[in-house]
Amino acid sequence: MGKQTPMMEQYLKIKADYQDAFLFFRLGDFYEMFNDDAINAARELEITLTKRGGSDGIPMCGVPYHAAENYIKTLIDKGYKVAICEQVEDPKTAKGVVKREVVQLVTPGTVMESNMLKxxxxxxxxxxxxxxxxxxxxxxxxxxxxxxxxxxxxxxxxxxxxxxxxxxxxxxxxxxxxxxxxxxxxxxxxxxxxxxxxxxxxxxxxxxxxxxxxxxxxxxxxxxxxxxxxxxxxxxxxxxxxxxxxELKHYLSLDMYSKRNLELTETIIKKGKHGSLLWVLDQTVTAMGSRLLKKWLERPLLDKKRIENRLNVVDAFYQRFMERDTLRDTLKSVYDLERLAGRIAFGNVNARDLLQLKQSLEKIPELKATLNQFEERQIQTLSTGLKYPKELIDLLNTSIIDNPPISIKEGSIIRDGYNEVLDTYRDASRNGKRWIAALEKKEKQETDIKSLKIGYNRVFGYYIEITKANIHLIPEGRYERKQTLANAERYITPELKEKEQLIIEAEEKSVELEYNLFIEIREKIKEHIPELQYLAEIVSKIDVLQAFATVSEKNNYRRPYFVENKLNIINGRHPVIEQVMKDGSFVPNNVSLDENKNILLITGPNMSGKSTYMRQLALAVIMGQIGCFVPCDEAELIIFDQIFTRIGAADDLVSGQSTFMVEMLEANHAIANATDRSLILLDEIGRGTSTYDGMALAQAIVEYIHNNIQAKTLFSTHYHELTVLEESLEKLKNIHVRAEEFEGNVVFLHQIQEGAADKSYGIHVAKLANLPEALIERASTILQELESSDKPAPTTEKIESGQLSFFVGETEQVKERNKPIPATEEKAIDELKSLNLFEMTPMEAMNALYRLQKQVKM
The missing domain is CATH 3.30.420.110 (MutS, connector domain)
Structure with a gap:
């Protein structure tokens, strides 16, 4: 690389300290980028790439400084960082290259501008x-x-x-x-x-x-x-x-699988809020409340007292619609106090932001008055926390005008009467302009030139303009020529020049003083930031709790009651699906789990609602433990410490994991971490592998949970053979989703009933999907042939604690043979029995199976 100009040397020196960021290098009215930054920015921002110094020069691109915010947002949204490099000395007084420094590094986690934040x-x-x-x-x-x-x-x-x-x-x-x-x-x-x-x-x-x-x-x-x-x-x-x-032990634990499977804050497919539990519950009216609701959803409570305190407030708001509606109307006028406080401290607040702050704080007495109409202790505590910041509001009322501009550097921000010196400047400016208007009227009369006017521009200041057609009317020696235009001449007088200096000086000093006064006001408000943040916390809680009451009344939810070891929900519903359906056709169902029956084995056809039934239980638990009412007629809930779910099929192709591997990893995560105070939801475990393998794994997992963990569990399956486990596992209960056949078609009733389902109706579902008729007929024939042959049945033999059984019982053909097992096979079986799969990695398990299979085939 040849010798660089002093400016490029400066750029390269600064860039060396910010290798992982785009360097926005201020040159006049543009932020310029060079070399790789320019090439990459031109691609990401879709702007023109040029070269500095001609066709053989270095790559270069730039964005206007006044529009830089949108370009920065684009880069930040894509995960990049942007270093803002500004001129930190006046170019007019600089000796040599203007001094420049990076004044801020904007990163995805440190953005402050409102248009970059949700x-x-x-x-x-x-x-x-x-x-x-x-x-x-x-x-x-x-x-x-x-x-x-x-x-x-x-x-x-x-x-x-x-x-x-x-x-x-x-x-x-x-x-x-x-x-x-x-x-x-x-x-x-x-x-x-x-x-x-x-x-x-x-x-x-x-x-x-x-x-x-x-x-x-x-x-x-x-x-x-x-x-x-x-x-x-x-x-x-x-x-x-x-x-x-x-302290994580104070909150219900939700692993990444459960949060994804339950779609708490975003849906799996569309990756958006719509269709999630948050979408249903978010009846907040402030941005602060919406953020707090999301945090509560992500960390449900374990402390019964804290849960009941929230429920008491929700119950009170639920019972009194008029007061709650008044709260909502008041809260609609409250801006984002949290982020306003942040911007005040950060120094990027403007006068309109301060006006929003004042309007928000003026609503505190109204909120307090409404809360004081309630007698509940928890609501009175919230009311007590709403301190009216009179000193701060007085400052804002006396300092900032009612309709300020966005810019803080062009004046017209501060009220008359706030500062004596500013009032003096304004008076001089206003009187001077009145004098100008009077002078124009006087000159028109004395010269008899009706089109004469007095104007102003930044270059020439004030001037008297007369069209060339009227120049002959000017008395000799009256004016001094200042500028010639195509159709007019501009003049000045010593008197006008003197007034111009007074007016301009007053206006310039006024604008500069207003800016300094605004900075002083901002610094005074900084002293109140802890107070503002505490107010924001109280207002956020009020907003979320009224949102719970609002959504509970709107959707007919009921207050849950927490008991020990017995869960009982009458006519429970899925909060999201019932909103999506909107026609009132959602079929409610009961759920009952206690110390005597803590595992529900759910059978039934595809599309019948098994997964919905499982999810709605988990969502009811979460809603209860964040302090919200629950979609049901009655609810007695247990406070769970953890929720584990394995629902739906998903590959993790990035990590090279198949659907079945993901299924096993999620199942293992639940089994390894669950306690007897946990809720486990396992859907169709074992369907990702061969029938016998899958059935063996499914049975072994159910037995292990029953004998070792004793967590409350819902386990749905198409392996109807597993329903015989009710005979050997005393705490397991069979339930099924009811379906009926009518004229060769299946009718899904979506009703949970006791006992096991007799078939899966898979071919009927395929028929509903409009598969070819010939294919459906052939599948029916094959199914009849398979059902007429002998099928494996699970063993009902109990297993020792800590030991997983992978043997599903001998078929009748093996029993009839009654031949002794070869020594090599017997040895392999013994070794297989001794394996503890849940302490092995997937690769170790596969290697062990391969070795045993090879041993048996020898």
């Missing part, structure tokens, strides 16, 4: 730190609201992935020493931007944020994220809140 969602950046004791510490920060949360994971890497997956994380800050294979797993599983921060020395400036941290691991992990944010943002972080330590 109102109802948090925008988390997280840090992940690994310690010698094997633990991982995760720190979450939402820079737009100042929220900080910390949690410790002690159960290995899989638990880390499950925890991170369940939060809306856009960026993860890690140590550069984290093993590359783990970094790859983070990228592939979570689809986030990875950033690096090795410095974990705690900055004493943020001592107040760490007051809840008494563990060295937490301090170091928190420091990693704080140092990264400070390094990238390069400005005040006064709105950051003290770190909140989240």
């Amino acid at each position: 109102e109802g969602e948090n925008n988390y950046i997280a840090s992940l730190s690994h310690f010698q004791d094997g633990s991982y510490v995760i720190v979450y920060n939402d820079l737009s609201t100042g929220e900080n949360n910390i949690t410790v994971i002690s159960h290995g890497w899989d638990a880390v992935i499950h925890e991170l997956y369940n939060q809306p994380i856009k960026e993860i800050v890690i140590s550069s020493n984290l093993p590359e294979d783990l970094q790859t797993k983070l990228r592939d599983r979570l689809h986030v931007t990875l950033s690096y921060q090795d410095e974990i020395t705690f900055n004493a400036e943020y001592r107040n944020l760490a007051e809840n941290l008494n563990d060295e691991r937490l301090m170091k992990a928190f420091s990693r994220l704080l140092n990264y944010i400070q390094h990238t943002q390069k400005r005040s972080l006064d709105h950051l809140q003290p770190a909140n330590v989240i």
